[in-house]
Amino acid sequence: MANPDSQEAVFAFLMALPVNEDEQPGVTRIDTHANVVFLAGSKAYKIKRAVKFPFLDYSTLAKRAEACKREISHNIRNAAQIYIEALPITCDADGHLAIDGPGETIEWVVVMNRFEQDRQLDHVAKDGPLSKDLCDDLADMLVAAHAAAPEKPEAAQGFFKELASYVDQNDIAFAEHPDLFPPRAAEHLTSQSRLWLERIAPLLMKRGADGHVRLCHGDAHMRNIVVLDGRPVLFDAIEFSDAMATTDTLYDLAFL
Numbered sequence: 569m570a571n572p573d574s575q576e577a578v579f580a581f582l583m584a585l586p587v588n589e590d591e592q593p594g595v596t597r598i599d600t601h602a603n604v605v606f607l608a609g610s611k612a613y614k615i616k617r618a619v620k621f622p623f624l625d626y627s628t629l630a631k632r633a634e635a636c637k638r639e640i641s642h643n644i645r646n647a648a649q650i651y652i653e654a655l656p657i658t659c660d661a662d663g664h665l666a667i668d669g670p671g672e673t674i675e676w677v678v679v680m681n682r683f684e685q686d687r688q689l690d691h692v693a694k695d696g697p698l699s700k701d702l703c704d705d706l707a708d709m710l711v712a713a714h715a716a717a718p719e720k721p722e723a724a725q726g727f728f729k730e731l732a733s734y735v736d737q738n739d740i741a742f743a744e745h746p747d748l749f750p751p752r753a754a755e756h757l758t759s760q761s762r763l764w765l766e767r768i769a770p771l772l773m774k775r776g777a778d779g780h781v782r783l784c785h786g787d788a789h790m791r792n793i794v795v796l797d798g799r800p801v802l803f804d805a806i807e808f809s810d811a812m813a814t815t816d817t818l819y820d821l822a823f824l
Contacts (some may be wrong), residue, residue: 639807
């Protein structure tokens with residue numbers, strides 16, 4: 569795993585971005601396992617952490633640059649009002665950092681329009697049952713997202729292998745923590761998962777041939793949907809692995 573300390577100068581630079589205090593006070597930092605987001609005024613700046621996991625690799629500058637560019641291209645079709653562009657963070661001869669300035673590129677950032685977090689669907693749902701109109705809009709949103717997603721009929725076999733790999737990964741994780749997952753129950757779950765996966769394999773292949781396996785969002789749960797101007801918007805699609813995001817549309821729908 570790359571040394572995350574090498575990014576601290578970039579994080580400090582983004583925390584010191586000038587903002588209109590009447591618009592939004594200060595800069596807010598949000599950390600996740602793979603990204604750091606800085607909310608500054610009307611904009612949000614997202615940095616890929618210099619990390620490597622079994623499912624994700626941001627360990628080099630070149631890989632983070634590609635991931636930032638892919639985040640724009642993968643999300644623009646569903647959330648053009650949020651995603652702006654991927655830009656380099658540069659350092660000049662005097663050691664001054666800038667977004668898309670002169671000097672050497674030392675990092676990449678995804679620039680987005682900021683939205684209020686209380687408009688994320690998971691927050692909206694805490695206030696009570698979703699309205700019928702919002703549920704209808706959510707259905708329309710996913711129908712439109714799937715209609716725009718590139719078809720991958722030849723990828724049905726790959727999708728099947730991905731599902732099988734998830735079962736294997738879970739089996740290993742369960743075995744590593746018998747104190748949390750009773751071994752007999754975990755073994756039963758694994759065997760049943762493999763059995764049912766084999767049983768539905770022909771159906772998965774047919775759905776792929778019929779155009780239902782596509783490069784989807786891949787992570788369409790409530791925290792990745794925000795209500796803007798009264799309509800739900802799907803954002804933060806998986807950009808780090810087309811294999812993970814290439815899936816049956818019903819599998820994509822199941823996240824929501």
